[in-house]
Amino acid sequence: MQILTPHVYWAQRHREIYLRVELSDAKNLDISLQENTLQFKAQGHGAKGDNEYEFSLEFLEPVRPEVSHKSTQRQVDIKIRKQEERWWDRLTLQEKKPLFLAPDFDRWLDESDAEMELQAKEEKINRISVESRVRKDPYLGLKKGYLFMYNLVQFLGFSWIFVNMTVRLFILGQDSFYDTFHTVADMMYFCQMMAVVEVINPLLGLVKTGFFPAMIQVAGRNVILFVIFGSLEEMQNRPVVFFVFYLWSTIEIFRYPFYMLACIDTEWKLLTWLRYSIWIPLYPLGVVYSPLGTFFPISMHLKMMI
Incomplete structure (x- = not known):
């Protein structure tokens, strides 16, 4: 058979x-x-x-x-x-x-393809082994939740300032320049007092940003807000207040949502582009208006003394 x-x-x-x-x-x-x-x-x-x-x-x-x-x-x-x-x-x-x-x-x-496949498998096994040995932070979720909520509160605060100033600008025109401080100062006080947390976070290891850049930015803004605008009544009706506040709020309504998404390991490419591109036109404006907010009242005070 x-x-x-x-x-x-x-x-x-x-x-x-x-x-x-x-x-x-x-x-x-x-x-x-x-x-x-x-x-x-x-x-x-x-x-x-x-x-x-x-x-x-x-x-x-x-x-x-x-x-x-x-x-x-x-x-x-x-x-x-x-x-x-x-x-x-x-x-x-x-x-x-x-x-x-x-x-x-x-x-x-x-044989070469098989070796590559074997190498990829070994690398995957080694990566899993290393990740299993790395001690996971038991408070990671709590830290991310805290940072997310902080950035959310700051975003809402600066958004309120930005929308309020924009609406008043459309309705009142240039007249809105002169009472900006009395309209939005309370919210700006709140946001800038909250911003002190951004100096503390790097010290606690909650964020990877440097301590000194955060301290310089927060301290510089708070000097302008509390010492110059807040203590000198003659400055509170100046148009420079409008432009400084509008500049700050415009920057922050893009920065804080970017940090919020980073807390949940999410990236929105359009927001990332805006977050890093918005500095191109706004940085020169900050260079112009921040010194105006600082040196203009000093010169006025010296003239009054003379």
Whole structure:
């Protein structure tokens, strides 16, 4: 009686051998691995119709005795682990390839690709191992929640200032320049007192920004707000107050939402672009108006003394 053999396609990795047996609706599977030789026998529909098919393969190098297989309606998949993790030059011990055996090009990788795949797997395992050893901060969620709420409060405060000044500008025109301080000073006081937290956060390690840049910005603004605008009544009706407050609020309505999203590891590209691009036109204005807010009242005070 003629022995029928199915078409068998094979592929390999450094650790495993994969066999795909072209036998649909396979049943009565008998698959064993003895003395480094795989024995296969099953009933199914192959190249010669519905018959019994069988084959044997003696592998080039030692393999582990365990064989895993899965039968589907179209094929039988077999996986065998190599004894040593290395690349084989061929599958079988005999140099002449059996006629029923062919490479599985759908799954085939050359040695360099397989090495890259193995390296990627090892890197993933090492990364997971390192991450598991790194001690996670138990208060990380609390810190992020605190920073998110702080930035949200500041955003709402400066947004109120910005919207209030914008609406008054459209309604009153230039007349709104002269009573800006009396209209929004309370909210600006609140926001700038809250901004002192930005000097403390770097000291506590809550943020990665530097201590000195934050201190310079907060101290500079608070000197202008509390010492110059707040204590000198003759300055409170000057247009410079409007421009300084409008400049500060315009910057902050983009800066604080950017920090809010950073707290939840989210990036909005448009906001990121605005956050870093808005400095281009606003920084020169700050260079102009901040000194005006500082030196103009000093010169006025000196004239009064003379």
